[in-house]
Amino acid sequence: MSNLLAALTSSGNALDVFQQALGVVQNNVNNSSTPGYATQTLNLEALPLVVTGGLTGGVAAHGLQDSRDDYAEEQVQLQTQTLGKYTAQANATGAIQSFFDVSGTGGVPAALNNLLSAFSAWSATPNDATAQQTVLSSAQSLASSVNGLANSLSSTSQQLDTQIGSTVSQINTIAAQIQQYNEQVVQQTQPDPGTEAQLYSSLDNLSQLTNFTTVTQTDGTVTVMLGGGTPLVIGDQVNALQVVDSVDTNPPAANPSSPPTAHIVDSAGADITSQVDSGQLGGLLDVRNRVLGSLLGDSQQAGSLNQFAKTLADTVNQILESGTVSSSAGAASGVALFTYDSSDATHAAASLALNPAITGSQLASVDSSGTANGIANQLADLGNAGNTAGNIDGMNLVEFLGQIASSVGQENQTATTNQTTQQQVASQATTLRDQVSGVNLDEQATSVLQFQRAYQATAQVLTVLNDVLDTTMNMMTVTT
Amino acid sequence: MTPDIAAAHLDRARSGIRQALAQWNPADLPAVESSRELLAAAVGDVRVFESAVRAGDVPHTAQLRDTIVAVKKEVMQATRVVDACVAFHRGLLARTGGAPPTYDADGCIAGESAELEPEVHA
Numbered sequence: 001m002s003n004l005l006a007a008l009t010s011s012g013n014a015l016d017v018f019q020q021a022l023g024v025v026q027n028n029v030n031n032s033s034t035p036g037y038a039t040q041t042l043n044l045e046a047l048p049l050v051v052t053g054g055l056t057g058g059v060a061a062h063g064l065q066d067s068r069d070d071y072a073e074e075q076v077q078l079q080t081q082t083l084g085k086y087t088a089q090a091n092a093t094g095a096i097q098s099f100f101d102v103s104g105t106g107g108v109p110a111a112l113n114n115l116l117s118a119f120s121a122w123s124a125t126p127n128d129a130t131a132q133q134t135v136l137s138s139a140q141s142l143a144s145s146v147n148g149l150a151n152s153l154s155s156t157s158q159q160l161d162t163q164i165g166s167t168v169s170q171i172n173t174i175a176a177q178i179q180q181y182n183e184q185v186v187q188q189t190q191p192d193p194g195t196e197a198q199l200y201s202s203l204d205n206l207s208q209l210t211n212f213t214t215v216t217q218t219d220g221t222v223t224v225m226l227g228g229g230t231p232l233v234i235g236d237q238v239n240a241l242q243v244v245d246s247v248d249t250n251p252p253a254a255n256p257s258s259p260p261t262a263h264i265v266d267s268a269g270a271d272i273t274s275q276v277d278s279g280q281l282g283g284l285l286d287v288r289n290r291v292l293g294s295l296l297g298d299s300q301q302a303g304s305l306n307q308f309a310k311t312l313a314d315t316v317n318q319i320l321e322s323g324t325v326s327s328s329a330g331a332a333s334g335v336a337l338f339t340y341d342s343s344d345a346t347h348a349a350a351s352l353a354l355n356p357a358i359t360g361s362q363l364a365s366v367d368s369s370g371t372a373n374g375i376a377n378q379l380a381d382l383g384n385a386g387n388t389a390g391n392i393d394g395m396n397l398v399e400f401l402g403q404i405a406s407s408v409g410q411e412n413q414t415a416t417t418n419q420t421t422q423q424q425v426a427s428q429a430t431t432l433r434d435q436v437s438g439v440n441l442d443e444q445a446t447s448v449l450q451f452q453r454a455y456q457a458t459a460q461v462l463t464v465l466n467d468v469l470d471t472t473m474n475m476m477t478v479t480t
Numbered sequence: 481m482t483p484d485i486a487a488a489h490l491d492r493a494r495s496g497i498r499q500a501l502a503q504w505n506p507a508d509l510p511a512v513e514s515s516r517e518l519l520a521a522a523v524g525d526v527r528v529f530e531s532a533v534r535a536g537d538v539p540h541t542a543q544l545r546d547t548i549v550a551v552k553k554e555v556m557q558a559t560r561v562v563d564a565c566v567a568f569h570r571g572l573l574a575r576t577g578g579a580p581p582t583y584d585a586d587g588c589i590a591g592e593s594a595e596l597e598p599e600v601h602a
Contacts, residue, residue: 072568417553424501425561428504428565429564429568431505431507432507435506436572449573452570454513455512456566457516459566461519461520462558463559465526466552466555466556468523468526472533473549475534
């Protein structure tokens, strides 16, 4: 009788365990679209069966096991961080590129061509008031175009500052969520799939924004470290980040009044900008500080647009001031065509202007040898290939301007290509994560090795393909 | 070989590379194999084109050079995707209980390079 009762009790327990298992399955189905949720399984264990000893066997539940694979999670986060960086770079450089007219029919290149054409027309009729006035108005237009470009880039810089501030704010919000998770987890007696789903969802979101690594502590809390090791979250502590715009002073600033660069500082005020090199924040910082710095200048460099404006003004002014307005004895010397703020090398482009004191009749066309249009000819030659006056880095003004636009275009193209590729790599990491999650890798080692062989075979074909293309290209003797 | 036929081989190679990348699914072994076969076919087409260039059958124009550069970029893109897969699984293999694979100087699982090479060049 007692055996019958024990059997019934055992069966009742088993039904209870199976009900739990069913509940776990139901929960998995319910959470199939929950961000960060990992499929759970209920560990079942057979109970001892000793018929003569009264142990009736049965089944018992021994906690939940999730399908999450930490390595795969880390890989997805890593690839997502890189995608965030390339996406931010592609968007930001795309905005900058739109200010540069590569066709040469608009913007600064067209204005420069108009000025050079005006110089050329003036050289044909040096004393013609209309030709002189065209030079002045073309110079005015060019200065306005350069100012406009500098202002547009400055506005972009401010927009990027806003985006950087917003991104940092999002990072701090997520850090606070992780901190809350840490507070919850130390109070739990066993892992809770729902809480863990929130954590991993937060980490997925964080990986779009910045580069970091995580360490799970023995008490179950998660420590989040930024790329360079600066803690963002430790236990119940958050190291909130801030954005500070300032001019770098280490090394001492060559241009103390230059546009400031964006810095990320931790709650103790330490500058950790260099540690943020991936994620959306890394991409934004790169374009804000490096790309825009190369154009508008920073504490150490004048910036290519300022180089152009200064060289243009200095060269044109120097040539004009070396001439006279007529060939008669005692004729007035030439007057500068442009002015700019020379107090800081990074102010030239924004402050370039037509000399307000100059009139058409003050344009000096006569050179020191007495040639009536010698100065006008020198100015018209500035855009010609081989001309060395006004060269920057071995390029004349027209070529240098083209090179600025080309470098911006190259930045955008590289970022866009990287983004396209990284989208596939990130998506692939997710696929691979899903493939290995919940799989016992020790049992599946053969299958993993089989996949690895197939990937390597493909990689090898690509290497051969690349080599053959290299060989072919090296045989191409294109001269134009 | 006429320049048009040579160029058609290059175009077909490019199309094959794009198709291989578009259908690449690292979680599906037959799909991986199919992508590899497409790439191997592209190698064949590029070799035919290379022979035509070597024989002087193809004019060395800037446009053609730009096309080769563009194809190379697509190959580099595919390489990055596949390399990411290799790296991922290399990490997985390092975590398995069995003996981890050893790699040769080319980054291939030891002893497999020679086996694969003839297949690629076939």
